[in-house]
Amino acid sequence: MATGIQLGFVSKPDRPFLPDINDFPSKIGGKPVWLNPEYPLDVEEVRCGICNKPMVLLLQIYAPEDVPAEAYHRCVYLFCCKDGKCHKQSQEKSFKVYRSQLPKINKYYPESQKLPAGQYPKDVKVAPLCKVSGFLGSKQCSKCKSENYSCRDCQIFHWNNAYHKRICCNTNEKESLILMQLETKALESYLFPEYELVSEEEPPSDILKENEKYDISKFSNAIDPKILKDFNVNEEDCEDTEVDVDKAFLKFEKRIAREPSQILRYARLHYNQEDAEPLWVCQDNKPTEIKNCPYCGEKCTFEFQIMPQLLNYLNLDNKNPDSLDWGTVAVYTCNANCQPKDKHYMEGYVYHQYFSNDGLNKRFKAIDIKQKIESGALTKEEIERIMKIKKEKDAAKTNN
Ligand SMILES: [Zn+2]
Ligand SMILES: [Zn+2]
Ligand SMILES: [Zn+2]
Ligand SMILES: [Zn+2]
Numbered sequence: 001m002a003t004g005i006q007l008g009f010v011s012k013p014d015r016p017f018l019p020d021i022n023d024f025p026s027k028i029g030g031k032p033v034w035l036n037p038e039y040p041l042d043v044e045e046v047r048c049g050i051c052n053k054p055m056v057l058l059l060q061i062y063a064p065e066d067v068p069a070e071a072y073h074r075c076v077y078l079f080c081c082k083d084g085k086c087h088k089q090s091q092e093k094s095f096k097v098y099r100s101q102l103p104k105i106n107k108y109y110p111e112s113q114k115l116p117a118g119q120y121p122k123d124v125k126v127a128p129l130c131k132v133s134g135f136l137g138s139k140q141c142s143k144c145k146s147e148n149y150s151c152r153d154c155q156i157f158h159w160n161n162a163y164h165k166r167i168c169c170n171t172n173e174k175e176s177l178i179l180m181q182l183e184t185k186a187l188e189s190y191l192f193p194e195y196e197l198v199s200e201e202e203p204p205s206d207i208l209k210e211n212e213k214y215d216i217s218k219f220s221n222a223i224d225p226k227i228l229k230d231f232n233v234n235e236e237d238c239e240d241t242e243v244d245v246d247k248a249f250l251k252f253e254k255r256i257a258r259e260p261s262q263i264l265r266y267a268r269l270h271y272n273q274e275d276a277e278p279l280w281v282c283q284d285n286k287p288t289e290i291k292n293c294p295y296c297g298e299k300c301t302f303e304f305q306i307m308p309q310l311l312n313y314l315n316l317d318n319k320n321p322d323s324l325d326w327g328t329v330a331v332y333t334c335n336a337n338c339q340p341k342d343k344h345y346m347e348g349y350v351y352h353q354y355f356s357n358d359g360l361n362k363r364f365k366a367i368d369i370k371q372k373i374e375s376g377a378l379t380k381e382e383i384e385r386i387m388k389i390k391k392e393k394d395a396a397k398t399n400n
Contacts, residue, residue: 008264028263035102056079070339100346132150286353303333330352
């Protein structure tokens with residue numbers, strides 16, 4: 001039986017992400033692709049509630065709705081601060097979610113006139129975008145006037161960190177060309193790495209063969225089987241935490257084992273079914289009350305959640321204790337998909353959970369390693385290095 005949940009997976013993009021209305025992007029990272037070319041989001045709506053810096057796009061999902069007609073095209077954008085320190089203080093203040101909607105008949109994507117993606121009818125005033133963040137670029141470089149920015153933060157980043165200081169008004173073509181390559185790299189580093197978000201229905205429970213959950217040996221024949229035999233990090237490492245593992249976590253772990261590499265769970269597929277619940281990672285800190293829609297007063301319901309596996313794709317420095325982290329982040333949006341007049345972005349709510357203790361985190365990270373091996377993301381050398389670290393840790397444990 002289908003579970004009514006659509007799972008999201010990360011995939012390497014094979015083409016640039018363009019605002020193609022017949023195939024609108026759902027993606028991780030990079031700059032936002034705006035559904036509405038005339039009204040991109042203003043950075044002032046997306047500042048971190050802790051450090052006040054502009055957030056960056058974590059992901060966007062094209063999620064059209066049948067009702068109302070104004071939500072025929074619908075995108076949900078999830079932004080977050082890149083600073084893990086802010087998330088530690090308040091994850092609610094370090095995330096923001098907005099939806100943008102258009103009716104079937106709209107002036108940007110006329111059905112009578114097929115235009116190439118990214119091109120709009122003549123009467124559409126396409127807004128300038130920030131070179132750095134991709135938000136509305138209402139400011140300009142005062143010197144060259146050829147670059148747009150959303151705010152001073154982005155302008156300073158471009159000037160100091162992305163070589164614009166040396167490129168701006170530079171007449172040496174050869175030098176500019178080299179600098180522009182460095183610029184591209186630096187600009188990429190401002191954002192999260194960009195991936196396509198592909199979806200698949202969650203498989204029913206009977207495909208899970210419980211005992212195979214941690215058996216990594218069957219996944220890769222590229223790796224020496226002897227190494228894999230030793231590579232039994234998961235259960236061993238976690239036995240000591242088993243006793244106080246909380247029920248919600250066990251449920252979480254069992255459920256994601258059906259598709260361990262899922263980075264997202266999309267739950268709002270059928271309106272007539274009961275409101276879906278997120279898969280929480282622990283019993284504590286579940287939201288007790290979900291706020292109503294600030295625009296129409298209707299209830300906000302759970303739409304999707306991002307999973308800890310997504311952290312693996314964000315180029316984070318795992319050695320840094322302040323790097324970004326979450327157990328799960330659940331997004332709630334207006335159940336009526338309301339479209340207030342003259343409003344282009346409607347805010348939703350974000351609720352999050354961390355894993356309840358270190359033991360769980362460790363246990364979960366072990367699953368991550370397994371995933372990385374499965375996907376071929378780790379080289380034999382890397383696996384051997386992990387093995388060595390593990391052996392040293394085990395030896396230290398025995399000595400204690
Ligand atoms: Zn922040
Ligand atoms: Zn910007
Ligand atoms: Zn300039
Ligand atoms: Zn509403």
